[in-house]
Amino acid sequence: MHASIAFSAVLAFIATAVSAAPASFAATDCNPSYDVASSTPCFTACNVVAGQEWVPGWTMDSTSALFIPSLTLMCTKTAPEYRSFMTKAGTCMAQCTADDPELFNTEFAGACAWWSTHKNDTCSA
Numbered sequence: 813m814h815a816s817i818a819f820s821a822v823l824a825f826i827a828t829a830v831s832a833a834p835a836s837f838a839a840t841d842c843n844p845s846y847d848v849a850s851s852t853p854c855f856t857a858c859n860v861v862a863g864q865e866w867v868p869g870w871t872m873d874s875t876s877a878l879f880i881p882s883l884t885l886m887c888t889k890t891a892p893e894y895r896s897f898m899t900k901a902g903t904c905m906a907q908c909t910a911d912d913p914e915l916f917n918t919e920f921a922g923a924c925a926w927w928s929t930h931k932n933d934t935c936s937a
């Protein structure tokens with residue numbers, strides 16, 4: 813069948829293209845307009861761990877299709893899970909004693925400001 817042969821060829825091409833891409837180049841680039849500086853690895857790890865409960869795969873990787881769902885959890889203050897998420901993340905962040913909390917406050921404010929105008933975006937990749 814021509815259709816299935818062509819489809820296999822496309823898959824093979826994509827597999828080749830992906831494996832040939834440099835490691836720093838993601839296969840998808842959702843949210844190219846996101847330009848907020850990340851805080852620290854310790855703060856980010858706390859959010860990643862806390863977020864999994866509500867958004868499996870929770871990420872601050874703006875190139876990911878899960879980025880907007882992740883920010884929706886972090887930025888929707890009226891959602892029932894918001895308080896639980898922030899409590900869990902905040903309790904963890906208190907252990908990041910070497911890091912200035914202001915760095916996360918700045919990232920949080922910037923990320924949620926970006927999210928408020930991009931929350932309905934879909935990843936075109």
Ligand SMILES: *[C@@H]1O[C@H](CO)[C@@H](O)[C@H](O)[C@H]1NC(C)=O
Pocket residue numbers: 928929930931932
């Ligand atoms: C996102 O979609 C909702 C529901 O359609 C709408 O009420 C809201 O204004 C939209 N927000 C933005 C930033 O486009």
